[in-house]
Structure formats: C-alpha cells, structure tokens
Amino acid sequence: xxxxxxxxxxxxxxxxxxxxxxxxxxxxxxxxxxxxxxxxxxxxxxxxxxxxxxxxxxxxxxxxxxxxxxxxxxxxxxxxxxxxxxxxxxxxxxxxxxxxxxxxxxxxxxxxxxxxxxxxxxxxxxxxxxxxxxxxxxxxxxxxxxxxxxxxxxxxxxxxxxxxxxxxxxxxxxxxxxxxxxxxxxxxxxxxxxxxxxxxxxxxxxxxxxxxxxxxxxxxxxxxxxxxxxxxxxxxxxxxxxxxxxxxxxxxxxxxxxxxxxxxxxxxxxxxxxxxxxxxxxxxxxxxxxxxxxxxxxxxxxxxxxxxxxxxxxxxxxxxxxxxxxxxxxxxxxxxxxxxxxxxxxxxxxxxxxxxxxxxxxxxxxxxxxxxxxxxxxxxxxxxxxxxxxxxxxxxxxxxxxxxxxxxxxxxxxxxxxxxxxxxxxxxxxxxxxxxxxxxxxxxxxxxxxxxxxxxxxxxxxxxxxxxxxxxxxxxxxxxxxxxxxxxxxxxxxxxxxxxxxxxxxxxxxxxxxxxxxxxxxxxxxxxxxxxxxxxxxxxx
Amino acid sequence: xxxxxxxxxxxxxxxxxxxxxxxxxxxxxxxxxxxxxxxxxxxxxxxxxxxxxxxxxxxxxxxxxxxxxxxxxxxxxxxxxxxxxxxxxxxxxxxxxxxxxxxxxxxxxxxxxxxxxxxxxxxxxxxxxxxxxxxxxxxxxxxxxxxxxxxxxxxxxxxxxxxxxxxxxxxxxxxxxxxxxxxxxxxxxxxx
Ligand code: SF4
Numbered sequence: 001x002x003x004x005x006x007x008x009x010x011x012x013x014x015x016x017x018x019x020x021x022x023x024x025x026x027x028x029x030x031x032x033x034x035x036x037x038x039x040x041x042x043x044x045x046x047x048x049x050x051x052x053x054x055x056x057x058x059x060x061x062x063x064x065x066x067x068x069x070x071x072x073x074x075x076x077x078x079x080x081x082x083x084x085x086x087x088x089x090x091x092x093x094x095x096x097x098x099x100x101x102x103x104x105x106x107x108x109x110x111x112x113x114x115x116x117x118x119x120x121x122x123x124x125x126x127x128x129x130x131x132x133x134x135x136x137x138x139x140x141x142x143x144x145x146x147x148x149x150x151x152x153x154x155x156x157x158x159x160x161x162x163x164x165x166x167x168x169x170x171x172x173x174x175x176x177x178x179x180x181x182x183x184x185x186x187x188x189x190x191x192x193x194x195x196x197x198x199x200x201x202x203x204x205x206x207x208x209x210x211x212x213x214x215x216x217x218x219x220x221x222x223x224x225x226x227x228x229x230x231x232x233x234x235x236x237x238x239x240x241x242x243x244x245x246x247x248x249x250x251x252x253x254x255x256x257x258x259x260x261x262x263x264x265x266x267x268x269x270x271x272x273x274x275x276x277x278x279x280x281x282x283x284x285x286x287x288x289x290x291x292x293x294x295x296x297x298x299x300x301x302x303x304x305x306x307x308x309x310x311x312x313x314x315x316x317x318x319x320x321x322x323x324x325x326x327x328x329x330x331x332x333x334x335x336x337x338x339x340x341x342x343x344x345x346x347x348x349x350x351x352x353x354x355x356x357x358x359x360x361x362x363x364x365x366x367x368x369x370x371x372x373x374x375x376x377x378x379x380x381x382x383x384x385x386x387x388x389x390x391x392x393x394x395x396x397x398x399x400x401x402x403x404x405x406x407x408x409x410x411x412x413x414x415x416x417x418x419x420x421x422x423x424x425x426x427x428x429x430x431x432x433x434x435x436x437x438x439x440x441x442x443x444x445x446x447x448x449x450x451x452x453x454x455x456x457x458x459x460x461x462x463x464x465x466x467x468x469x470x471x472x473x474x475x476x477x478x479x480x481x482x483x484x485x486x487x488x489x490x491x492x493x494x495x496x497x498x499x500x501x502x503x504x505x506x507x508x509x510x511x512x513x514x515x516x517x518x519x520x521x522x523x524x525x526x527x528x529x530x531x532x533x534x535x536x537x538x539x540x541x
Numbered sequence: 542x543x544x545x546x547x548x549x550x551x552x553x554x555x556x557x558x559x560x561x562x563x564x565x566x567x568x569x570x571x572x573x574x575x576x577x578x579x580x581x582x583x584x585x586x587x588x589x590x591x592x593x594x595x596x597x598x599x600x601x602x603x604x605x606x607x608x609x610x611x612x613x614x615x616x617x618x619x620x621x622x623x624x625x626x627x628x629x630x631x632x633x634x635x636x637x638x639x640x641x642x643x644x645x646x647x648x649x650x651x652x653x654x655x656x657x658x659x660x661x662x663x664x665x666x667x668x669x670x671x672x673x674x675x676x677x678x679x680x681x682x683x684x685x686x687x688x689x690x691x692x693x694x695x696x697x698x699x700x701x702x703x704x705x706x707x708x709x710x711x712x713x714x715x716x717x718x719x720x721x722x723x724x725x726x727x728x729x730x731x732x733x
Contacts, residue, residue: 005568005576122579146603179577179603182568248603255602334606346608347630352622352657357647359551359619361587394585401646 006183008176011147012086012114013038015154017046020189022081022109024060025069027441028470029088030123031177032116036062036086037471054191057081064476065412065441066091070098070113077111077167078203080195082158086114089128094412094442100137102167104213106202109192110158111167113139116177119300120331123469125392125409127329129300131277134169138217140224141169141277145250147181149275155186160227164220173299175331176248221278229280234287238267242291243341244284244304246274249297252337259343269295269341279307288312295340296320299332360400368501368529372462373398373405375506375527376431379513386429387422391415391443393435394468394531406433413442420446420455429517433460436482437467437475444489450522451490458516459524461486462501466534479528486524495519501527542572543596544695545605547624550616551642552589555683559614560591562687562708566700567595577603586644588620595695614690616683617642618654618666625661634663636690636731638682640670665689665731672726677719684720688727698728 006014013035016024026036039060047055063069066087076083085095092099092115102111118124134141142157144150150172157168201209245253250273261268272287274280288294288308294316296305302321309318319325325340326332338345363370373395380386390396390406391414398405408418419432434443439461450457463482467473477485486496497512499505509527516523546563550556557578564574578591592605610628615621615637628635637658641651658664667689669682676685684705691698705724709717 005564005574175577175603178579179575180564181575181600181603182573251601251603255606333604334602338606346606348608349625349628349630349633349661351626354622354649354653354657356619356623356649357645359586359588359645361552361585362644364585397585 004183004185005180006147006151007034007178007180008144008147008150008172009034009116009178010038011151011183012154012170012172013042014185015151016084016112017042018185018188019110019155019158020082020191021084021158022058022191023073023076023083024086025063025072025083026086027063027066027069027091028467028473029091029116030470031118031174032086032088032091032114033470033473034177035114036060037473049188050191057194058191062473062476066095067098070095070102073111074098074102074105077107077109078197079109080197081109081192083109084112084114084154087116088124089115089117089130090124090126090411091115092130092133096133099133099139101205103137103139103217104205104210106197106199107161107165107167108195108197110161112154112157112161112170113167114170114172117171117173117300119173122174125411127300129303130169130171131303132301134171135278138221139167139169140164140228141171143171143247143275143277144176145248145273145275146176147179148183150176151183151185164224166220166224171247173248173331225278225280228274228276228278229282231276232280232283233273234283235271236287236290237270238264239270239291240264240293241269242272242287242294243269244272244274244287244294244296245298246304247299249299249332249337252332252334253297253341255334256338256341256343259338260341263343274304279304284308285312288316292316294318295325297326297332297337297340302328361397362400363394363397364532366532367394368464368527368531369395369398369462370403371503371506371529372460372501372509372527373403374503375509375513376433376460377403377405378506378510379517380429380431383429383517385427386431387419387427388431388433389415389418389422391432391434391438393438395433395435395462398433412438413446416443416446416450416457416459419459420450420457423456424453429458430456431458431460431517433462435468436461436463436465436479440476444485447486447489447491447522447524454521456520457522458513459522460513461524461526463526463528464501464531464534466531468531468533472531472534472537482526491522491524495521495523497523497525499525499527501529542695543594543598543600544612545610546593546595546612546614547605547610547627548591548593548614548616549620549624550589550683551620551644552586554589554616555680556589556616557591558708559683559687560593562701562704563593563694563696565707566696566704569700569704570696572597572695573600575600575603588623590620590624612636612690612693614686616686618651618658619648622654622657634665634690634693635661636665636686636693638669638686639666640668640682667727667730669727672730673719673723676722676726678716678723681720681723685723685727688724689731691724691728692731
C-alpha cells in the first residue's frame with residue numbers, strides 16, 4: 001500500500017523533514033513554491049516528533065530573496081545542522097554569488113539546494129537549465145525522474161553533502177514539481193547536533209585561503225564524476241539504438257518503449273540513465289562502442305548532448321535537440337519523444353476546425369492592480385512621452401490588453417533600475433511599477449541608487465500585502481512599515497504618497513500621479529489594497 | 542486496465558477539485574494514479590488543464606500522450622475543443638458543459654463551438670450550470686459534469702459519491718447535499 005500521494009515539491013519537502021532538516025529557507029517562485037508551503041503546513045507535526053530543546057531550533061521561513069535565503073542556509077551548515085534552500089531557476093541567478101562561492105567552503109551540516117526549472121515557461125521569463133550552473137560552480141547535481149526518487153534523493157543529497165563537504169543541487173522541472181504520484185516514505189532522522197565548523201579558514205575565502213580550497217574542489221569534482229558514473233544505469237540490448245535519458249525524460253522514454261519493442265521484434269534499445277552530474281564518460285563510451293546511433297532525451301538545454309557530440313572514437317550519429325530531432329525550446333512530452341524514437345503518433349482525433357485563440361490570463365475580478373493601472377493610464381493620457389517599466393508579479397499582466405499599460409518585465413527589481421537609467425539619459429516621465437514583495441526582494445537597492453543620484457523618477461509601489469502571483473504568501477515586511485522604510489532610504493517625505501488602490505479614489509490617484517510626474521526628483525506613490533487571493537486565504541485560516 | 546482523463550476548464554471553475562476527487566476514488570479502489578496540473582500565471586482566468594491517469598500497472602509519463610485520452614471532461618465548451626488531439630480516435634469521449642466563459646474578445650461564436658462538439662463521434666453536452674443551480678449551488682456544475690461521465694470511469698458511482706461527501710464535508714452539510722444532488726442529476730441525464 002503506497003503511503004502518500006505527493007507532488008514532486010511535496011515529496012521533496014517531506015524528504016527534508018525525514019532527513020532531520022533544521023532549517024529551510026525560500027522565496028516563492030513557480031514551480032518551487034509548494035516546497036515551503038508543504039514544510040510550513042507540516043512543521044508543527046514535525047516539531048512534535050522532536051525533543052524539547054530541539055523543537056526551539058528548527059525553522060521553515062520565507063525570506064526577502066533567494067540570496068538571503070541561501071546565506072542563512074550557509075550559516076546553518078557552518079554550525080553543523082542541515083539546511084535546505086528552495087527556489088525557481090531564475091532565483092538561482094539572484095543567489096549566484098553565495099551559490100558559486102559555497103562550493104569552496106567546507107560544508108559542515110548538509111546543504112541541499114532545490115532548484116525548479118521551468119522548460120516551457122509556464123510561469124517564467126526564460127528556460128535556463130540549472131544543470132549547467134551546477135557544473136559552472138563545480139557543485140554536484142542530482143536529478144530525479146519521479147516523485148519517489150525526488151523523495152529519496154533529498155535524503156541521499158544531505159548525506160552526500162556531509163560526506164564530501166559540498167552543497168548538493170537537486171534539479172527538478174515543472175512537470176515533476178507539480179505532478180502527483182504515490183510515494184513510500186522511510187522513517188525520519190533526528191536533526192544533527194549543533195557543532196560549529198572547527199576550521200574557520202575553510203570558510204574564509206580570502207585569496208590565500210581560497211586558492212587551496214579551489215585546488216581541493218577541482219580534485220573533488222573528479223570524485224563526484226566517478227560517483228555519478230557508478231550510479232548511472234547502463235543496459236546493453238539492441239545495437240540499432242542507444243538511448244540516454246535523464247530526469248523526467250526517462251518516463252517519456254519508458255512510456256514509448258513497449259511500442260518500440262513491438263516494432264523491432266521484441267528487442268529494446270540499449271539504454272543509459274543518468275541521474276547525477278558532473279557527467280561520467282565511461283558508460284557513455286561503452287554505449288557508443290556498442291550501438292550505431294544514440295538518442296539523448298533530456299529536459300532543458302541539450303547539456304549532455306553538447307558534452308558528448310563529436311567526442312567518440314568512431315563517428316556516431318547523436319540525435320537530440322541539437323540535431324533537431326527534439327525541440328530546443330519548450331518541455332519534452334511523451335509525444336515528442338515518441339517521434340524522436342521513430343514511432344508513428346497514436347491515432348488521435350483531428351484538431352478542431354475552428355480556430356482556438358488562447359485564453360489570456362488576467363487580473364482576478366476586482367483586483368486592486370486594475371484600479372492602479374486605470375489611474376496610471378489616465379495620468380499619462382495627455383503626455384506625449386513616457387516610459388512605464390514593470391516587474392515580476394501579477395501586475396505584469398498589465399502589459400496585455402485591455403490595459404497595455406506597461407512596457408517591460410525583465411527580472412526582479414529591474415523596473416526601478418531601468419526607469420532610472422532611462423531617465424538619466426533623457427527619457428521624460430519615467431515611471432516604474434513594482435509590487436511590494438518584489439520591492440523588498442530587489443527593488444530597494446535600486447531606489448537607493450535613485451536617491452543617491454537624485455534621479456527623476458516616479459515609482460508606483462502596488463502594495464497588496466502579499467506575493468500574489470504564487471498564491472498569496474506573506475511578504476517579509478508589513479505594509480504598515482512601508483512608508484518609514486522608504487523614508488529611511490532617503491526619499492523626501494513630501495514625495496511619498498500613500499493612496500488607496502480603488503476605483504472610488506480614482507480621481508485623487510490620477511491627480512497625485514500627475515503631480516509627482518512634475519517633480520524633479522524621486523517620488524514614490526504607494527497604492528494600497530489587499531490582493532483578493534490573500535483575503536481569501538486569511539479568511540480560510 | 543488504464544484510463545486517461547483530461548480535465549479542461551478556466552481558472553476558478555473547480556476542475557482541479559474534480560481531478561483530486563477522481564484520483565482519491567481510484568486510489569481507494571487500489572489503482573495507481575498520476576496527476577499533472579498547471580499552476581501559476583495560467584491560473585489567473587486563463588486555461589487550466591489537468592491530466593489524470595489511472596491504471597492497474599505502473600504509469601510512466603505524468604501527462605497523457607496525444608491520442609491516448611479516453612475522456613475529456615470539459616467545464617467549458619471551447620476548452621473541450623482545445624484538447625481534441627489528445628483524445629483516442631477509437632474510444633475518446635467528450636463530456637462538456639454547455640455554458641461558455643467568454644472572458645476574452647477573440648472568443649469564437651458560441652453556436653459554432655457547440656456545433657463543433659456535436660460533430661464529434663462521441664460526446665455528451667449538458668447545461669451543468671442550470672442543473673447545479675437547481676440542485677442548490679451553481680458552483681456544483683463541475684460535480685454535475687462528473688456525474689454525467691460517471692458510468693464511463695473504471696470506478697463505482699458510490700465510491701465517487703463517497704469522495705464528494707469527504708471532499709465537501711468541511712464546507713458544511715448544504716454544500717455536500719448540493720454537490721451530491723448535482724452529481725446524481727448529471728448521472729440521470731447521461732451517466733446512469
Ligand atoms: S492574485 Fe491578487 S494580485 Fe494577482 S490578480 Fe488576483 S487579486 Fe490581483
């Protein structure tokens with residue numbers, strides 16, 4: 001009897017609890033958000049299994065951003081306890097500084113970084129592949145193919161991290177994060193004791209200390225490669241085709257394997273499954289010596305394919321994303337893998353004969369953002385020249401009809417920096433629009449730049465008390481402190497306006513925006529009203 | 542045995558709840574289950590689709606291959622059409638609500654959409670919203686549709702009723718009754 005039905009995210013969270021994790025840190029981001037949500041929902045249960053003195057020292061916390069989350073986790077590791085940080089793929093860019101440098105320190109308590117990539121961009125601005133960043137950092141990367149493996153790999157990753165004194169990156173993708181399946185769990189472990197690292201020079205990356213750490217890391221990396229190689233599963237079967245799979249690609253391959261066998265006299269392709277990086281070479285070489293063609297099935301970038309193409313003793317065709325047999329963009333599917341295996345599609349109904357336009361996402365009915373953008377549009381209506389930069393969150397939907405109110409959405413906090421930059425070089429009426437959560441995440445430092453240089457800039461902070469897009473998680477600071485915070489950053493009190501993001505305040509809001517547009521300096525207009533999803537959540541609690 | 546269902550609708554219609562309900566009934570019956578859903582940006586009034594796979598052996602892909610779906614359960618008629626290429630040519634069935642959600646300007650002519658469904662080899666189309674309203678709660682339209690498809694599933698109608706009771710019990714007796722009634726009315730219409 002299977003124990004639980006878990007999504008990949010939930011399986012990972014449960015894996016962390018059963019590994020005796022002392023601290024978990026995260027910033028919300030689809031498709032990784034549910035890891036922390038599950039931890040927080042089950043944290044009291046977890047605490048109840050701990051002794052009195054342990055209970056006071058386990059935490060599962062949302063943080064300001066991925067970098068602060070990562071750094072807190074490093075501190076936990078330093079003092080000997082287990083920590084997990086979870087984030088979406090672009091969150092790792094924010095945490096890149098601690099991520100790369102943490103490869104050089106002497107990890108003490110296990111440190112596991114869970115990164116959820118989003119091939120297909122279901123809810124992201126790009127398709128970057130975290131396996132490549134793990135390689136760049138010289139950090140071992142584990143990649144599960146289903147929920148059960150995700151659970152087990154968290155436990156393995158903590159152990160590996162402690163044995164080799166290195167962080168471990170667990171890479172998942174959207175489908176695995178959000179699909180549910182039955183999993184079996186194992187008995188939990190107790191948290192580790194507090195025991196500070198006895199070798200502080202191994203954590204002090206000044207050149208003299210860092211150089212030997214880097215040489216050690218280069219040596220360790222070859223060890224990681226050998227360990228991954230040992231665990232890769234190679235089956236030499238039919239010679240016509242060798243299939244290399246990793247991650248969820250395995251499942252799409254297995255979905256089709258019977259049909260391939262039926263077409264090839266019951267023989268099955270030779271198969272190598274890889275679930276750890278850096279990439280080992282021996283089994284790939286063995287496979288290449290045995291088969292006359294290789295197909296690489298990997299979710300994300302053609303990472304393995306690029307590593308192996310052209311490296312064999314004899315010329316050997318390698319099919320995959322670079323060859324065009326699978327698409328370079330979007331996520332894999334059982335269908336695309338089927339075609340790459342040379343199988344005919346299943347017999348399906350024809351697509352509808354009428355054209356089916358896609359249904360654009362839009363604000364929830366009554367969302368405060370709608371009222372804010374109506375005010376902004378009205379304020380700019382008579383301006384011949386303006387620039388409206390936006391940021392990451394529900395409010396980016398204002399780029400679409402019927403609002404068409406903003407002109408950019410690049411990365412967390414970029415709205416303010418971009419508006420400031422444009423204004424410095426002559427753009428009139430530069431307006432940045434950012435949500436409260438994104439402002440705390442990466443907007444504040446940009447505002448500090450604007451204050452320091454007296455840039456002419458109008459900033460709209462849409463303060464809805466929550467991180468709405470990802471399902472209404474709490475923000476790191478209450479809205480009641482927003483004004484003081486902005487004053488503290490140096491914006492003049494007279495040019496900080498607190499308004500209500502509501503239809504009934506439309507005229508007041510339009511007038512205020514217009515006034516601030518004429519000010520030759522930094523103005524901040526805080527438009528306040530709660531997100532409806534947030535209110536719903538509060539009511540349910 | 543394997544049975545593949547695509548649940549298609551618009552954010553906020555309760556499609557994911559129906560998916561969870563069926564999955565729980567399948568698990569109770571001892572089947573294996575895989576379920577895949579889309580979160581995030583696409584949930585804000587956009588298309589929402591869940592894939593639910595039920596089998597008595599290990600399921601591989603978390604999503605249904607094209608041509609392998611047995612059923613499209615559509616909470617909105619245009620959304621039913623979107624996933625036709627997933628439906629098996631030989632056994633595929635569409636069970637769809639009649640009520641369009643016209644929340645964007647490019648929505649095609651409603652009559653055309655409905656006619657397209659009625660052109661399919663196997664379809665059931667019903668005014669789930671009106672039935673649910675009469676049963677006591679318009680929000681039970683999703684459960685009414687489930688009722689209309691109940692006889693197609695490899696599950697007993699009673700086990701689905703039981704899951705409905707469990708699922709809605711936290712929301713009070715009236716909610717449970719309305720949903721059970723909507724389910725039974727759906728069955729009376731088609732899925733008896
Ligand atoms: S989730 Fe909140 S912020 Fe996002 S559209 Fe809905 S009401 Fe607006």
